[in-house]
Amino acid sequence: MSYEDLLTKIYNELPQLKGQLHTPHVVYVKPQGKVYITFQSDVLVEEAAFLKMERVLRQVFSQCPLALRVVSPSLAQDFLAHIENYKQVFVDFLKRNYPASISWMDQMDWRCDGERITLTFPDPFSLEFMGRQGVAARLVQAVKDIFGIEVKVELAVAGDQEARLAALREERRKAQEQAYTLAQLQQSAPAEKQPRKEPAEKRERKPAEKRDKPEAEAKPRAPLAPMMTDHALGKPILGRAIAERPVEMKELTSDAGLVTVQGDIFKLETKELKGGELLLLTFAITDYTSSILCKTFLRYRNRFGRKKDDDAPPEPITAEERKAVMDKVEQIKVGMNVKVRGECLYDNFAHELSISVRDVVPMERVEREDTAEEKRVELHMHTNMSTMDALTPAGDLIKRAIKWGHPAVAITDHGVVQSFPAAFNAVKGKDIKLIPGCEGYLIDEAEIVQDPDDRDFDEPIIVLDFESTGLNTNTARVIEIGAVKLVGGTVTDSMSILVNPKQPLKPKITEITGITDMMLADKETAETAIPKLMEFIGDCPIAAHNANYDASLLRAELRRLGLQWQAPVLDTLTFARKLYPDMKSHKLGSVCKHLGVSLKNAHRAVHDATATALCLAKMYKEARERGINTLRGLNEALKGGAIGESFHIILLVKTQKGMENLNRLVSIGHLDYFRRRPHMPRRFIQKYREGLIVGSACEAGELFRAVLAGESWDKLKKIARFYDYLEIQPIGNNAFLVREGQVADDEGLRELNRTIVRLGEELGIPVVATGDVHFLDPHNAINRAIIQAGLGYEDCDQQPPLYFKTTNEMLEEFAYLGEEKAREVVITNPRKIADQVEALRLFPKHPKGEDTFQPFWPDAADNIQNMSWGTAKDWYGDPLPDIVVKRLEKELGSIIGYGFATLYNIAERLVKRSLDDGYLVGSRGSVGSSFVACMCGITEVNALPPHYRCPHCHKGFFDVDKSKYKVGVDLPDKDCPLCGRPLVKDGFDIPFEVFLGFAGDKVPDIDLNFSGEYQSKAHHQVVELFGEGHVFRAGTVGTLADKTAYGYVSKYLEERGIQCGNTEKERLVQGCVGVKRTTGQHPAGMVVVPKEYEIYQFTAVQHPADDLNSEFITTHFDFNSMHDILVKLDCLGHDDPTMIHELCGLTGIDFRDIPLDDPAVRSLFHSPEALGVTPEQIDCTTGTFGIPEFGTAFVRGMLDDTQPSTMEELIRISGLSHGTDVWLGNAQDIIRSGTAKLNECVCCRDDIMNYLIDKGVEPKLAFTTMEAVRKGKGLKPEMEQAMLDHDVAPWFIDSCKKIKYMFPKGHAVAYVTMALRIAWFKVHYPLAYYASYFTVRGDGFDAATMLVDPETCRAKIREIKNMDNATAKDKDAQTALELVLEMNMRGIHFLPVDLYKSDARKFLIEDGAIRCPFTSLGGLGESAALPIVAAREQGPFLSIEDLKERGKVGNGVIELLRTHGALEGMSETSQLSMF
DSSP: OOHHHHHHHHHHHOGGGTTTBOOOEEEEETTTTEEEEEEEBSSOOOHHHHHHHHHHHHHHTTTSOEEEEEEOGGGHHHHHHOGGGTHHHHHHHHHHHOGGGHHHHTTOEEEEETTEEEEEESSHHHHHHHHHTTHHHHHHHHHHHHHOOOOEEEEEEOTTHHHHTHHHHHHHHHHSOSSOOHHHHHHTSOGGGSOTHHHHHHHTTOHHHHHHHHHHHHOOOOOSSOEEEEEEOSSOSBSSOOOSOOOOGGGOOTTOEEEEEEEEEEEEEEEEEGGGTEEEEEEEEEOSSOEEEEEEEEESSOGGGSOTTOOSOOOOOOHHHHHHHHHHHTTOOTTOEEEEEEEEEEETTTTEEEEEEEEEEEEEEEOOOOOOSSOOOBOOBOOTTSTTTOOOOHHHHHHHHHHHTOSEEEEEEESOOTTHHHHHHHHTTSSOEEEEEEEEEEEOOOOSEESOOOOBTTSOEEEEEEEESOSOTTTOOEEEEEEEEEETTEEEEEEEEEOBOSSOOOHHHHHHHOOOHHHHTTSOBHHHHHHHHHHHHTTOOEEETTHHHHHHHHHHHHHHTTOOOOOOEEEHHHHHHHHOTTOSOOSHHHHHHHHTOOOOSTTSHHHHHHHHHHHHHHHHHHHHHTTOOBHHHHHHHOOSSOOOOEEEEEEEEOSHHHHHHHHHHHHHHHHTSEESEEEEEHHHHHHTOTTEEEEOOSTTBHHHHHHHTTOOHHHHHHHHTTOSBEEEOOGGGGHHHHHTTSSSSHHHHHHHHHHHHHHHHHHTOOEEEOOOBOBSSGGGHHHHHHHHHHTTOTTTTSOOOOBOOOHHHHHHHTGGGOHHHHHIIIIIHHHHHHHTOOOOOSSOOOTTSOSOBOOOOTTHHHHHHHHHHHHHHHHHOSSOOHHHHHHHHHHHHHHHHTTOHHHHHHHHHHHHHHHHTTOOOEEEGGGGGOHHHHHTTSOSOOOSOSEEEETTTTEEEOOSOTTTOSSGGGSOOOBOTTTOOBOEEEOOOOOTHHHHOSSSOSOOOOEEEEETTTHHHHHHHHHHHHOTTSEEEEEEEEEOOHHHHHHHHHHHHHHTTOOOOHHHHHHHHHTTTTOEEEEEEEEEEEEEOOTTSOGGGTOOEEOGGGOTTOSOOEESSOGGGGTTTBEEEEEEEEHHHHHHHHHHHHHOOOGGGOOSOOHHHHHTTTOSGGGTOOHHHHTOSSSOTTOTTTOSHHHHHHHHHHOOOSHHHHHHHHHHHHSBSSIIIIIHHHHHTTSSOGGGSOOSHHHHHHHHHHHTOOHHHHHHHHHHHHTTOOOOHHHHHHHHHTTOOHHHHHHHHHOSBOOOHHHHHHHHHHHHHHHHHHHHOHHHHHHHHHHHHOTTOOHHHHOOOHHHHHHHHHHHHTOSSOOHHHHHHHHHHHHHHHHHHTTOOEEOOOTTTOOSSOOEEETTEEEOOGGGSTTOOHHHHHHHHHHHTTOOOSSHHHHHHHHTOOHHHHHHHHHHTTTTTOOSOSOOOOO
16 A cells, blocks of 8 residues: 555545645564554644544554554644643543543643643642653653653642642652653663663662651641552562662553563462472552563472483472472462562463563552541442442441541442441441441422412413523523413414523533524523513413423523512423323433324424423323313322432431331332332431431532522521531532533532531531542542443543542541631531441341341241151151151251241241142252251151161161161162062261251251242242241342453443553453442242341342332342341242153153162163163263253263262262362362272262261361361361361362362252153153153254254264354253254154144154144244144134234244245135136
8 A cells, every 4th residue: 555545545534634644654663563653744633533543544554563653843832832722632642541530631721831831730639649640751752752842741739739739749859750851751761771770870869768758747648549669578579679660561562671560469370380390470460550460480499400311200399399489479469569570571371461570579558548636437438339330349448447547437328228238247346336328319209280270271381491501500591492382282372582691602502402602692682582481471380391490490590680480380291200100211202202292303492392382282181081170180180100300318327226217218219219210208208217317418419409509598498407417528529510510610619518518507407528439549430430431421531539538638628618617527527427326236136146037937846846757657657766766856956946947837838839739849958968858848858877668567677788878779679578568768868967057056048949830839829928028039239240341341441542451451340340230139039027027127128120010029138148137948940840740741650659779770870872872873971961960061071980870979979060179170180090989089068077077076176167168168277187186088188178169968869869860751751851851941952953864963063062162052052952863863853843733832742753842943932932822723824824913923933934844835825816
């Protein structure tokens, strides 16, 4: 491509630059593989154009990296003379390079005196932060690059605060100049390009030492971001000491060579390599300009110690050698500050820059501290539970408050209280008081007509619409008046006037309305236009859409003219909300669409007014049909359904009753008044105000809005009297009001706060200063900007300083009130409010001192005892064997003694009802450890040791070889010695303590697997058992996960043209992860509240995901936070019971009659031959395709490794497969190495306790060890020592240390039992098995593509296996294809979908084959299939046209059926042809 072609391509995209660019200078640097392009321009190329030009060039030079410069040396003198004309270009430049501080950019002042540029910042915060970021140096270089001139850049602070920071600036200038010259910039080049002595000479100034003394004396404000000093903390961790000054990470390049950086570690990983000889240490650090990955390889042993001819294998690495390396590694921790020196290069593995580390030195990290003698209390603080708004977990905020010595702290999330569990946990045992609270959304339930009278709908009413200069009705001016007269439902007159506001319009107003300054220049002003409007109105009432705004704007214009006006005001917005509550939006456009009214030229006054009038006429008509005829009648007849304007309000809890009342208010907001957010009507706040302290909140509060609107003093006092305290905040929080033109300047913001202070003084109401905290530290603002950008906020980069401030920072913020008043609002009054708060509990105090509030049925204990003893005698005879008596007595004593009898009785009733309805119930969790549960019918798992029993003689026989048989099913067949009939083989030898502990110290969960078809019935049965208001679904809280947060970060950076590596992205992601995104419900959990309590004493309630159409109500707290407080019943929906139900229905066989020791079934776990196929035919060495728990590739691999032949081994494999870090890298290696056999390994959690007790470890310690290991908490020192003292094998100890989660044996038994039953049908009733399988579990099956021959089936399976990134859908398809192939090899095939023979969703057995249902065609859902099935019952379809009409079938479904051959021979239409 020629230079001319290149310029043409740029001019096509940027026509404004045509003729302004000179021929570019293009250089290709071969070692870097990079293209450098420099254009000279006669005009300044602004940021947006620069970025667009860069994108064009990247497309042209797509094969290599590219760097672009655009220089304009001819503009140098004009730049120095008129810097204000160039300000925006540099502001955009700084915004792109320093996104964390974007909110300050538009408030900065730029001045130029000769060759000295001065940037004046709005406050010391921004000055200090930007100074540390090296802004001055970047601007020096930018000016040099663009204009070819050298300048000095100084940073200053505006206003009277500058004097206070003079000393700090002077000292800071000594340490690191804020005004850079080009020569100084060159001196700051990377260290390796300078003489080795130069950095050391510079270090002689010892800036860290100089900085210490002034800080100790002057106590300046703590830095805005983590400050990095030159003071090393002790000796180097790796390598040698580092003298060089660090470079900014964002300046690093792949050719930088040896570099020194300094930053905070935020990620750390270690990995052993090369057979355990090397340790790879990887850590990521950030200096908040960017981040970089640091790597080093640490060798346990010097590799040069061996001779070349020494062929002997190396000695194993000793513990001492390993410890020497690990001692160094363990000194490096996440959160510490380090200086690192090493080679900066492109990392082909990480695909970004990294540093090959030579030296690591720990450095001092100066953090923000609260040094005030008397500390403040923050009463307005948001945690990460404020949905997609605030960032910091409650625990981190409280930890900071404790560190700073604050006596108390409040938590006030937006509309929710979901951070309370974490907050209460964080203050437990700490010297700080928690003030739980909430920032609610206050509403007064809106009336349709303000000041109504008895005028009829047919009487004249004036419908208004104004266009104005802004949203603040106190300061905005009218620019267009549109008014129409509506009489008897007809528009009879109209007026339209453009009005000169005598002030320029903001671009946004012009963009919205299409009205320009030129259009208004020669128009009349409000002095004449408003009287004309009032003459048009006369004595008529007025109406408008969102009438409060239009009426307020009208009254403000009248006040300026010394006029007043009073008449009824009808709001069509509220009218629409009450008439049409099901509409999702009630904006004018939505209402017009709903009512069939045309809205042309929206946002022009007369057109909006006309459309509003026509909508009003139609709404009048509907109201008349309801018997309403007057304006007053509208308010009287139409109640509820409309949420008016909302205001923020703070509710703080001061008593335990207040905690309950806050839960009520939050619940009311979520259940009854939720519209985008949960609203709290004032009348309910008044009703449940006991125990609460009510504050006026932030700029979105009712009082602040009234002050901003210029309401009368009397009205302000009336509003203020509703509150217990009034709130003011730093002016930076409300800077957007200045940007939007609602307030003139910062002094105007201060005056708003002064007005609130005067109100408080006159009314005797305390005024408090709060920070409205949304994140912990200033540098976290970038993460909030990222999240808000993802939500579409246009001003997301202009973040207010909503970080947690120290006492001195707040005192300085409010210094304009005077020292005494500032201290009163910052310290004295907040502490007085905190003193009102009692010691609070998250949950009520249990009357018996217990943790769990159990529901209580008076007859439950008797029921459980009677069932247990009765069933036991029926099974084992009377008198009972001693082993049975002792087990029952032990269990019943604990169950009844610890208050769990009701829980057992509930589960028994649910299981019995399901079985009576024909659906098997499988047990989950450790309930299989309870013999009483088995006797009550809750679980099939018999926890007794292996034994025989005779159902005919009602006798048990426990004399078996327990050393050989651990599972009763594995016992040899035997006949009853009394009657000669075959004995039942039973017992799985599971200790009860796994379920309840040794002293009732484990809250039991009875988890039940219902059929998915039956689950909803089970849920309703729980409600029937306990009653409405006492059963709720267990709630969940969904937060931003890594993947979603990464998407937000990537989008944010891409939209702003910011390029950074994956490590920096990962840092930004970390700051976003964990922020609440939505709520949901546990798939099965039902929370039960005892009848003597209300749910509000424990938690608020809501709909899952705030879906008002959901039939479920969930706990507001995530149930994990209240797991041991209220009983949770897990009634899961599962495919296995559904499959058993289908199989029993197809075969007529009772699942109880299926043997668990069938030899053919057992053989499936190591060979498919029992199915009549070979491994080669189905490409699998087992026959477990489609067998629950054993059909996945992972478990089939375990079967190949272990070759199980007994149920005990299958149970162990089930435990291994469901655990985390139990098989891979653990038991698998132990078995393969021959260290231990499968039956000796740790497979289920019970194995740990049983083994340790057998070894002699004290039972209670054995139990706590099992609990710690199964939860992934590892071994405490006392646990490991007890193991060593009792000669526990080292491999067993090591195995326990690796485990992250373990399955209970009772759960594994229940799963294997279900799997063996299904496998029995697979072997003996294959048609029923495959029909049931594809009906219940055939998600991946598609009849359109899978009715193929075996070879094609194999090819498709191979194709999916070879995919690098197979999707979940691909994997489902592979599973289905494997079953299809196996089925075909067994001689069974599918029949295609038939219009008259296929079921809607079930696979049917037909003449030795299986007929596919309609839903087996991909894209044809059950909702489309059911009408077809219903229609064919009325008679055959005459044609495709008839099928469409009677079967309600669309063209897409017709094409699916046609392609599949289901419509073959059917005519298109029902008309007969004569030809």
